[in-house]
Amino acid sequence: MLLLLLLLLILLLLMLRISKLPEKVVDYVDKCASICQPETVHVCDGSQKDQVHIFKLMRRQGVVRPLIKYDNCWAARSDPQDVARIEHKTVTVSTNKRMSVPIPVDGHKGSLGNWMSMKDMEIAFKNRFPGCMRGRTMYVIPFCMGPYGSPMSRIGIQLTDSPYIVASTYIMLRVGSQALEALGNGEFTKCLHSVGDPLPSHRKTVNNWPCNPEKTLVAHIPENNEIISFGSAYGGNAMLGKKCLGLRLGSVWARDEGWLAENMMIVGVTNPEGQKRYIAAAFPGSCGKTNLSMLQPTLPGYKVECVGDDIAWMWFDDEGQMRAINPQAGFFAVAPGTSNKTNPNAIKTIIRNTLFTNIAETIDGGFYWEGLEDEISPEAIITSWTGEKWHRNSNKLAAHSNARYCVSYKESPILDPNWEKPEGVPIDAILFGGRRPDGVPLVVESLDWKHGVLLGASIKTEPTPASEMKGPMLHDPFSMRPFLGYNFGNYLDYWFGLEKSTTSARPGGSKTPALRRLPRLFNVNFFRKDPADGSYLWPGYGENFRVLDWVCRRLEGPPDAPGAKKTSIGYLPELEHFETRGLDDKTIANLPRMLTVDRDFWLQEAKELQYFFHTQLNYDVPSELIRQLTAQEQRLYYE
Numbered sequence: 219m220l221l222l223l224l225l226l227l228i229l230l231l232l233m234l235r236i237s238k239l240p241e242k243v244v245d246y247v248d249k250c251a252s253i254c255q256p257e258t259v260h261v262c263d264g265s266q267k268d269q270v271h272i273f274k275l276m277r278r279q280g281v282v283r284p285l286i287k288y289d290n291c292w293a294a295r296s297d298p299q300d301v302a303r304i305e306h307k308t309v310t311v312s313t314n315k316r317m318s319v320p321i322p323v324d325g326h327k328g329s330l331g332n333w334m335s336m337k338d339m340e341i342a343f344k345n346r347f348p349g350c351m352r353g354r355t356m357y358v359i360p361f362c363m364g365p366y367g368s369p370m371s372r373i374g375i376q377l378t379d380s381p382y383i384v385a386s387t388y389i390m391l392r393v394g395s396q397a398l399e400a401l402g403n404g405e406f407t408k409c410l411h412s413v414g415d416p417l418p419s420h421r422k423t424v425n426n427w428p429c430n431p432e433k434t435l436v437a438h439i440p441e442n443n444e445i446i447s448f449g450s451a452y453g454g455n456a457m458l459g460k461k462c463l464g465l466r467l468g469s470v471w472a473r474d475e476g477w478l479a480e481n482m483m484i485v486g487v488t489n490p491e492g493q494k495r496y497i498a499a500a501f502p503g504s505c506g507k508t509n510l511s512m513l514q515p516t517l518p519g520y521k522v523e524c525v526g527d528d529i530a531w532m533w534f535d536d537e538g539q540m541r542a543i544n545p546q547a548g549f550f551a552v553a554p555g556t557s558n559k560t561n562p563n564a565i566k567t568i569i570r571n572t573l574f575t576n577i578a579e580t581i582d583g584g585f586y587w588e589g590l591e592d593e594i595s596p597e598a599i600i601t602s603w604t605g606e607k608w609h610r611n612s613n614k615l616a617a618h619s620n621a622r623y624c625v626s627y628k629e630s631p632i633l634d635p636n637w638e639k640p641e642g643v644p645i646d647a648i649l650f651g652g653r654r655p656d657g658v659p660l661v662v663e664s665l666d667w668k669h670g671v672l673l674g675a676s677i678k679t680e681p682t683p684a685s686e687m688k689g690p691m692l693h694d695p696f697s698m699r700p701f702l703g704y705n706f707g708n709y710l711d712y713w714f715g716l717e718k719s720t721t722s723a724r725p726g727g728s729k730t731p732a733l734r735r736l737p738r739l740f741n742v743n744f745f746r747k748d749p750a751d752g753s754y755l756w757p758g759y760g761e762n763f764r765v766l767d768w769v770c771r772r773l774e775g776p777p778d779a780p781g782a783k784k785t786s787i788g789y790l791p792e793l794e795h796f797e798t799r800g801l802d803d804k805t806i807a808n809l810p811r812m813l814t815v816d817r818d819f820w821l822q823e824a825k826e827l828q829y830f831f832h833t834q835l836n837y838d839v840p841s842e843l844i845r846q847l848t849a850q851e852q853r854l855y856y857e
């Protein structure tokens with residue numbers, strides 16, 4: 219009897235807590251709870267107490283261990299089957315297939331997004347969600363994408379049964395009561411997530427990391443303002459504010475409302491004279507966005523400050539200036555490769571309040587991964603990400619190649635003072651790039667806007683550990699292949715069209731016509747390799763500042779100003795205008811090769827690009843894209 223009373227009291231308290239939520243949120247929580255049947259419901263209020271509680275719980279459950287060498291740092295190990303985004307199980311659901319994905323030419327498999335019908339989604343949902351949270355707690359996470367008070371910001375409500383995702387979202391996004399206040403009675407994005415492993419578990423849980431790889435599905439329904447994710451607890455699959463809302467739904471809203479949701483980092487660059495420029499850069503997963511956003515310039519007197527490392531929401535203001543906000547509030551970044559040598563600012567950031575996943579650990583409670591060899595004693599005793607004793611001469615990796623650190627921007631020593639300005643920061647240049655071992659120069663400026671859109675559309679990269687995709691070279695237009703919520707052909711048309719439109723469009727913004735001052739567009743490649751031995755020709759990391767420096771100096775004059783030579787593929791730096799002071803001799807010797815047009819390579823590239831766009835975009839290929847490609851090929855023939 220006493221027990222029953224106690225249970226009733228707990229239920230009452232729970233109801234009181236939930237009833238503080240706006241009515242529409244209560245309805246959503248009620249509906250999902252009745253389907254998923256969690257044991258309890260917990261509302262994340264954003265308090266320090268709540269965050270401490272989650273970490274304590276995860277520690278009790280064996281999900282995380284403290285890294286005692288640092289201050290409030292934690293390490294989690296995932297099920298080895300749940301380590302990255304799963305592109306082939308990521309879908310856009312809509313009533314009309316072509317609205318979401320281009321239909322490739324007969325006999326070709328589409329590579330620019332996956333579509334699911336509403337009906338199939340209904341079936342997939344019924345096959346996964348009923349009872350999926352049995353024995354677990356359903357957490358309600360109200361979150362705000364973007365700075366509080368910005369007309370660009372959006373509210374989502376994520377429901378999840380993963381404490382790991384609660385802890386990560388607390389770090390990554392703005393979470394809690396303030397998000398609810400910002401929501402009021404307004405609309406929010408419904409984000410339902412389950413690890414898909416009701417208790418008692420149907421499968422052997424590995425590393426206390428419940429998941430369901432067989433049934434993983436990450437679904438986006440723009441028409442319902444809804445995201446539904448099942449079976450994975452990996453960041454990009456499960457922190458639904460991130461790529462799911464921030465890019466896949468974001469890109470649909472952006473198209474409809476006249477702005478841009480892009481897979482881009484944002485950085486502020488100040489020269490010794492105190493002049494500051496903001497630059498955005500779109501690189502595919504694991505191609506250097508985070509590292510570029512916090513680099514330590516190798517040229518003295520310059521400063522780099524970070525606004526964002528992953529996603530940019532951008533628009534044109536009433537004066538026609540492109541502006542950007544970072545909708546996120548934390549880094550979820552690749553750990554391997556990060557060291558005091560390559561990225562000292564990252565190392566300073568991750569020694570406090572950081573959640574690591576799939577790294578290796580030293581016996582004294584420190585982190586370890588590939589790239590830290592020179593910063594740790596060769597005798598150090600190390601446990602690998604799979605929990606085994608690890609030695610330097612072992613032929614296995616110590617950390618998973620997609621091991622990540624999750625830490626708030628507030629911990630960064632080089633956070634830009636304007637990073638949370640509701641009105642965003644002005645963007646004057648956009649860089650595109652990927653991992654290109656051959657042919658593609660270190661940096662090239664587009665001939666004009668339309669040619670710049672061709673540069674963005676032509677991004678390709680070697681496959682990386684950020685997703686399961688394989689292949690010698692993957693097309694990743696605008697680095698959005700895995701992240702676009704609508705038809706790629708329409709997206710490229712939209713980018714071409716930005717040149718023409720003169721209205722300032724953003725939610726709540728005035729529609730005063732103003733001539734757009736378009737940002738200048740560049741392509742960069744920090745990953746060119748020496749065919750002789752496969753080593754990188756360019757040292758990368760802090761030395762990438764030399765590219766940012768050249769870009770900033772270009773912005774002072776028109777594209778045909780001295781400092782660059784006009785070629786068939788764009789404006790390439792004149793060697794004497796590229797800052798080489800302090801560069802090592804080998805790199806200086808390699809530089810001419812990285813700054814010339816390899817005509818044979820580009821002629822072959824033109825053919826390959828034409829084939830790709832024709833077969834993949836088919837009926838939706840923008841005529842301007844074909845014009846740009848053909849014009850570039852013609853220029854190459856006659857160069």
Ligand code: GTP
Nearest residue numbers: 503504505506507508509552554555684744758759
């Ligand atoms: P996602 O977070 O997956 O979107 O990746 P990202 O674009 O933020 O890439 P990130 O900066 O995390 O870099 C990915 C990997 O490339 C890491 O192992 C880095 O150490 C390495 N890397 C980054 N920049 C450079 C560079 O300039 N040169 C070389 N050689 N490697 C780099």
Ligand code: SPV
Nearest residue numbers: 303453454460461503684
């Ligand atoms: C990527 O994989 O491109 C990432 C990590 O940035 S995640 O956000 O988890 O997708």
Ligand code: MN
Nearest residue numbers: 507508551552
């Ligand atoms: Mn990153």
